[in-house]
Amino acid sequence: MTSAENIYFILTEKPKFPGHIDAGHLCYCRKTVYKKRGDASKLSVIPVDSFAQLDFSIEFTCLSKLSVERAELLCALQNDEERLKWFREEVALQTALELTVGTSVVVQKGAEELLGVIRYIGKNKKKKLNFPILGRFFGIELLDQDKGKGDNDGTYLGETFFTCEKYCGLFVPFTKVKSLEYPPPTPSVRPRSPQQQPMELHSGDRVTYFIGGEAGGGMVLKVQKHSVLISTDTDKNGKTDPVVEVPLQHVSKREVSAEPEVMDMDIPQAGADSAESYMGLGVNSMVEVTLHGNTYGIIRWMGTLGDKQDVMVGLELEEDKGTSDGTFRKKRFFMCPPKRALFVKLSSCRPDSRFQSPSVNHCNKVKVEDEEPEIDHRTGRPETVPPVSTEKVDSVLIGKMKGIQGHHNSCYMDAALFSLFSCSSVLDSMLYKSTSPQDTFIQKILLCDIVNPLRSKGFVESRHVMRLRQQLQKHGYSHSFTTDEKDPEEFLIVIMHQILALDPLLKLSARGKVVESYCYQVFLDQKHSLVLPTVQQLLEHSLHSEGLTMAEVPSCLILQMPRFGKKFKMFDKIIPSLELDVTDLAEGPQQCIFCGDLATFRCQGCFQDPAFNQCGFKVFCQTCSDKVHSHPQRRSHQPVALDIPKDFLPHVFTHTPTRDKLELFAVLCIETSHYVSFIKYGPNTEDWIFFDSMADREGGSDGFNIPMVQPCPEVGMYLEMPPGELAKQVPRDMKGVAKRLFCDAYMYLYQSPRMCLYR
Secondary structure: OOHHHEEEEEEOOOOOOOOOOOOOOEEEEEHHHHHOOOOOOEEEEEEOOOOOOOOEEEEHHHEEEEOHHHHHHHHOOOOHHHHHHHHOOHHHHHHHHHOOOOOEEEEEEOOEEEEEEEEEEEOOOOOOOOOOOOOOEEEEEEOHHHOOOOOEOOEEOOEEOOOOOOOOEEEEOHHHEEEOOOOOOOOOOOOOOHHHOOOOOOOOOEEEEEEOOEEEEEEEEEEOOOEEEEEEOOOOOOOOOOEEEEEHHHEEEOOOOOOOOEEOOOOOOOOHHHHHHHHOOOOOEEEEEEOOOEEEEEEEEEEOOOOOOOOEEEEEEOOOOOOEOOEEOOEEOOOOOOOOEEEEEHHHOEEOHHHOOOOOOOOOOOEOOOOOOOOEOOOOEOOOOOOOOHHHHHHHOOEEOOEEOOOOOOHHHHHHHHHHHOOOOOOOHHHHOOOOHHHHHHHHHHHHHHHHHHHHOOEEOHHHHHHHHHHHHHOOOOOOOOOOOOOHHHHHHHHHHHHOOOOOOEEEEEOOEEEEEOOEEOOOOOOOOOOOOEHHHHHHHHHHHHOOEEOOOOOEEEEEOOEEOOOEEOOOOOEOOOEEEOHHHEOOOOEOOOOOOEOOEEOHHHHOOOOOOOOOOOEEOHHHHHHHOOOHHHOOOOOEEOOOOOOOOHHHOOOOOOOOEEEEEEEEEEEOOEEEEEEEOOOOOOOEEEEEEEEEEEOHHHOEEEEEEEEOOHHHHHHOOOHHHHHOOOHHHOOOOHHHHHHOEEEEEEEOOOOOOOO
8 A cells, every 4th residue: 555545634633532542643544435435524544653554433623634745744753742733834844845855954953953955855764564654854964064963874774865974964854954945944943054153162172261361271161151161281380270260251262273182191101011001902992081080982093193203092082072073184084073082192091990890900901892702712603601590590690790780871771681681581592593794793792792791600891782882883773872871672673673683573463464563562542440550451451452462472572661751651550460361362262251162252342341350351152242242231342253263173172271371571660761670580479680780880980880680579579469558558668679660660571481492
């Protein structure tokens, strides 16, 4: 089905039914359906983002017709409220439709407005599932002084849409683009003209300042409204005032500010006895230098500069404390964002202490990106290490400096990797499957430097996770994997789908169509009556509301809890289901919930009937269905016939079939943007451990994080409580870390006991 075969609409007001669709939602119907509508007051339409392509009858008064082009523009926006707002901006939509490749534009990115030119117009990802349209994005190449402020080189998720320099490309919706050749979309925002901009100071600029008739020099740390904070240079007596605040009018940029300077750090030169610590460093080593406080970066270039005889290095810093984007005297040595490059003497660098555990010699070489992972030299293949067994958890995993060491917004990745691989083997196949040559190195890092050390020694240094993050960034999956906080599902989908090409974990069926995915986001309609739900109830209600069933029982099921972003939870507490019974959620013969005979009907009305148990789909044989629906309150129900295989023999249907159950093995939780995880590692009630990759810290800003794994048997105590008693528990008064499991759950991980490699 193509987009040209459909008629598109936007909801201009919230319909009476279904309750989960809001004003601003996009939907469509086939042209043939639209032509046959006649004088009907309602139209059967399908939400454009519906997995199952379920249709709903919606009043014509709620619908406004859209062209395909306008629908694509609005589809690129993030939420319904924003779509409705811009749908009413007719001038903005028309202006966006008139934009063409080659148009000069101003792009809004955060608080900045950047100069660029349109290089591409269209979708920015491969068409997937059954969605009839995808959002229309604008691919922008940034120009002039705004080069290096982008996110990519015209490639998104491995697909190239246009070509430009690294970090000079952006993909944005039409609301972020303002043409320099047409009137802007909204009169309140005017595009800037580069020629009209005054000279501005930025963090990292080299400046000259004047105080009390004396001149000094230094680097801008922060620009305030009327003053500037400056990190000062060493004076002629060898003394410094670490930071001075100077009135804005007493500061000027250095005449050589167009060229980055070589910084001579106030660090002694290396003698013969310490030369190894410097000679051990090389390109891609992670280092720190002293710049009125420790500054951290990665060596991107090494050599000599001009007439200087010392070995020099070009650093890419973690923060905007540098002087260029990798150029020196108008010559480029490497690429990095503006204000992130710093050229210093090699002797001024030392290995990054944050990546050194107490047992590691700080003079060891710390290379990050191109270092080969260790393998078993006897076989030439990576060693196979099984998950930590129940009996060995105490000796291998419990304690400080255990688990995966966190660093610089890595908690989402640390928690996900610890949850998946510490005590479970359900996804170990991804560690050994054949993959493309360009992704083999990532797979080796994952297996040899993260999973194997975690299982054998109980500890993984943060530098190994950083190597994985850098490889993901290097391959273009995101330029911010080494710096920004992300969601676990984003990381997992990149690893499983984009890199290792793992088959989708979950296959869902709706009206004969199969939809595949790696994670399942739980959605609830507004009619649910759940107050203190179990995970079993949440999954059943979500599948019920979307009309979905499992096409097959998954080996691993990753469930995302219903939330509004990271901060707003739909439920105060969620009760973990230690087992998920998916027998009735999957396709295939099922038992009547009353007599146990072969079920032939399912009733959605009975699913929400308070007379029945809150768990489980309601399926009946013909006889029981007739009896149940003879009740006056259920005569309006409309049972649906189940799809029974033609060759299935009802007389061989057993009254005690094997139930398909998945067992809980991990839970990821989030509180104030920090991810942690709980692991159910054994069969006993108290077999729970809690992992935090940044539980403590050694050495303040110049130190390193201390990960910790601790037992949390109190979780089992709360799970044995009756629901009514558990509901009365005040979160802040719950023992140990149990509150975080019940109140902050973000993602549940289940496995099939029959699918684990080492069982």
